[in-house]
Amino acid sequence: MAKQYKFNLKKPHQFLALGFGLGLAKKAPGTVGTFAALPFILLTQSAPVWLQCLVAIVMTLLGIWLCGKTATDVNVHDHPAIVWDEVAGFYITMIGAAISWQSLVVGFILFRFFDIFKPGPIRWLDKRLHGGSGIMLDDVLAGVFSLICVQALFKTGILV
Template sequence: MSSNRLFNLKRPHQFFGLGFGLGLAPKAPGTFGTFAALPFIFTTMYFPLWLQIVFAIVISVFGIWACGKTADDLGVHDHPAIVWDEVAGYYITMIGAALSWQSLLVGFLLFRFFDIAKPGPIRILDRRLHGGLGIMADDILAGIFSLICVQALFKAGYLPF
């Protein structure tokens, strides 16, 4: 049976796991799914830093459940349509960032680079962990790497505050 028949956005875990349906894009679902983080970024951009971190933890833990359950439905460990991991990763990238089109673009590009290239420890997590945690962990770490880069660019004056 095709996994397309198993997609059901009326099921809450799939609605979120599939990034509100953006993961169903026919090309580059991970890239499209990353955009699903934007409402969360815009909604929380004026929250205190500690609350942004708590929110990142909440969406990451929630993602372990939603992605794992969606993967079970589809019968595929990390189906390309499962993109909540990208949502969490890009959200993490933008924690504490002064938002501008430049910071959003640089954060997006950095996160997609680390998510796709999977250097070093990101690749190790991707290969060794399974289930919802395995789907989420490499993107969380890619988000942390991207966060460090974005903050370094802010500190160096390359991104506007």
């Protein structure tokens, strides 16, 4: 029988770290939790890119603390239910993108690809960093890789 961990969504840091509770999905919590980025993406879609970057930095810095504290609470490094790293990573993916259902789907797929398969430096970060930084920064880098791909698709006209 799988060990149960006690999360408390009444604790603000856990509520956020668990992607407003979406990270508690029984199957694919990282994928489900990624959707918690949508309100942030939609609320800032018409904001200047510098402001979107600032939001991403705040999400990342806050996430280092949120994820680290929540992992400490349940005594599990990077528990699958902790998804704020996915929230920040998908948000980063969509910085400066023209938001449409197509761009969101492509960005989502690219981000999940880089997050799950962790090519190159993403895997390196994942294996070497610990605590809140270890939870967050591989997903931040996955978001940067996905951002580059999304922007390249826009520049080439493949994504409009």
